[in-house]
Amino acid sequence: MKVVVTGPYESGKSLLINHITDGACINVERRGTTIAMDHGLANIDGMNVFLFGTPGLLRFRTMRKILSSGADGIVFVVDSKDPESDARAKLFFREIAFFLPGVPCIVAANKQDLNDARPVDQLRNSMRFLAGLPVIPISAKEGTNVDSMLRTLLYLTMMQWSSVFGKFAEYSGHKNGLKKLMKDLNLQRDHAVGYLRRFELRKLLTVQVGDEIFNVNDSVRPLLENPVLIMRR
Numbered sequence: 001m002k003v004v005v006t007g008p009y010e011s012g013k014s015l016l017i018n019h020i021t022d023g024a025c026i027n028v029e030r031r032g033t034t035i036a037m038d039h040g041l042a043n044i045d046g047m048n049v050f051l052f053g054t055p056g057l058l059r060f061r062t063m064r065k066i067l068s069s070g071a072d073g074i075v076f077v078v079d080s081k082d083p084e085s086d087a088r089a090k091l092f093f094r095e096i097a098f099f100l101p102g103v104p105c106i107v108a109a110n111k112q113d114l115n116d117a118r119p120v121d122q123l124r125n126s127m128r129f130l131a132g133l134p135v136i137p138i139s140a141k142e143g144t145n146v147d148s149m150l151r152t153l154l155y156l157t158m159m160q161w162s163s164v165f166g167k168f169a170e171y172s173g174h175k176n177g178l179k180k181l182m183k184d185l186n187l188q189r190d191h192a193v194g195y196l197r198r199f200e201l202r203k204l205l206t207v208q209v210g211d212e213i214f215n216v217n218d219s220v221r222p223l224l225e226n227p228v229l230i231m232r233r
């Protein structure tokens with residue numbers, strides 16, 4: 001899966017990616033401010049999660065657009081402590097909703113380890129655009145709730161793709177797997193091959209030469225059949 005981590009300046013995007021990847025990530029920054037990206041890979045129950053953190057300075061919009069392209073899920077990080085960042089959060093939210101319409105999004109209410117961090121209710125009051133989105137209180141510094149936040153997002157993402165993923169699991173390894181996929185989902189060949197390519201890149205499956213047969217990776221097969229498994233931990 002490709003997950004983009006965005007949100008306003010200094011909300012804690014880079015620290016969050018650092019925590020999720022246990023430090024095994026790249027941060028392109030200057031004096032603590034991300035100027036290009038954060039990138040890292042996490043493995044959640046066998047599922048590869050490619051994380052892309054965006055810069056939080058307004059002027060890096062083009063970079064955010066490039067990093068967001070094709071993402072399957074969004075972590076939107078807000079600063080629970082600093083009310084001054086709320087207005088910027090709104091601008092960033094509009095931006096990501098424009099780049100990735102309809103893509104599942106979870107809000108990480110970060111810095112909850114600080115005494116004066118605002119609780120979720122108060123954040124919802126101050127940032128009305130959060131209405132309808134799941135908001136999870138986390139601390140990127142201490143790691144609190146980070147794992148369950150990410151699992152919830154992956155669950156939402158897998159649910160969005162559930163009809164496709166169910167067929168991936170069903171026809172994995174089948175002779176004419178592609179044709180069966182096209183028939184059941186009523187897809188043109190190009191479209192079905194597009195799905196295979198997309199999720200081959202995300203290491204959910206491999207496609208054999210000629211595209212007719214695909215094989216779902218054993219480690220993710222149970223998840224594709226039953227996405228709720230990712231929440232049971």
Ligand SMILES: Nc1nc2c(ncn2[C@@H]2O[C@H](COP(=O)(O)OP(=O)(O)OP(=O)(O)O)[C@@H](O)[C@H]2O)c(=O)[nH]1
Binds near residue numbers: 008011110113141
């Ligand atoms: N107490 C506390 N501080 C945090 C937390 N997350 C981030 N910080 C601090 O907030 C500051 C900004 O963190 P970054 O991870 O660099 O934030 P960012 O969103 O990547 O910032 P930009 O890339 O510049 O937009 C740093 O001083 C972090 O140590 C948290 O959960 N708790």
Ligand SMILES: [Mg+2]
Binds near residue numbers: 013014033034053055
């Ligand atoms: Mg950063």
